[in-house]
Amino acid sequence: MEGIIVTITEKLAGILSSEVIAFLISMVPVLELRGGMIAAKLMEIPLLKAMWICALGNLVPVPFILLFITPIFTWLKKTKLFRPLVEKLEKRAMDKADQVERYEFWGLMFFVGIPLPMTGAWTGSLIAAMLNMRFRKAFPAVLCGICLADLIMSIVSYGLLGLLLG
Numbered sequence: 001m002e003g004i005i006v007t008i009t010e011k012l013a014g015i016l017s018s019e020v021i022a023f024l025i026s027m028v029p030v031l032e033l034r035g036g037m038i039a040a041k042l043m044e045i046p047l048l049k050a051m052w053i054c055a056l057g058n059l060v061p062v063p064f065i066l067l068f069i070t071p072i073f074t075w076l077k078k079t080k081l082f083r084p085l086v087e088k089l090e091k092r093a094m095d096k097a098d099q100v101e102r103y104e105f106w107g108l109m110f111f112v113g114i115p116l117p118m119t120g121a122w123t124g125s126l127i128a129a130m131l132n133m134r135f136r137k138a139f140p141a142v143l144c145g146i147c148l149a150d151l152i153m154s155i156v157s158y159g160l161l162g163l164l165l166g
Contacts, residue, residue: 112145
């Protein structure tokens with residue numbers, strides 16, 4: 001993942017500010033907050049500023065996913081072109097839905113908050129939407145998960161990675 005982040009930051013440097021780059025990376029599926037915090041460290045954004053930027057960037061897509069992904073997927077499944085992709089995304093999300101379904105708020109919060117591959121706000125929000133979790137319950141859980149991931153990635157990026165990179 002670091003290679004992708006380095007490439008993105010190098011390509012966008014000079015075009016966009018470091019803060020905007022970290023914000024945008026935090027919005028991207030798969031990279032999300034994990035990638036944003038690594039980019040922020042590489043671009044030497046101060047820790048507290050980076051935490052806010054990356055958390056907000058990661059949060060931007062969440063309400064749209066929670067509120068609109070189900071009808072969008074329903075519509076896309078009617079097309080020959082997108083049906084296989086949507087079914088694959090739904091299957092991948094539902095394969096990870098056990099802990100979210102079982103523990104609801106806490107399961108969703110920890111699913112989003114533990115920064116491992118194929119977890120995070122995008123997948124967590126998709127799972128919540130597919131499980132028909134109410135927005136009032138899902139959004140705060142995802143928000144708390146983003147804060148947890150932000151804290152963990154701050155320690156990893158600015159602590160451990162900071163020691164390695166100097």
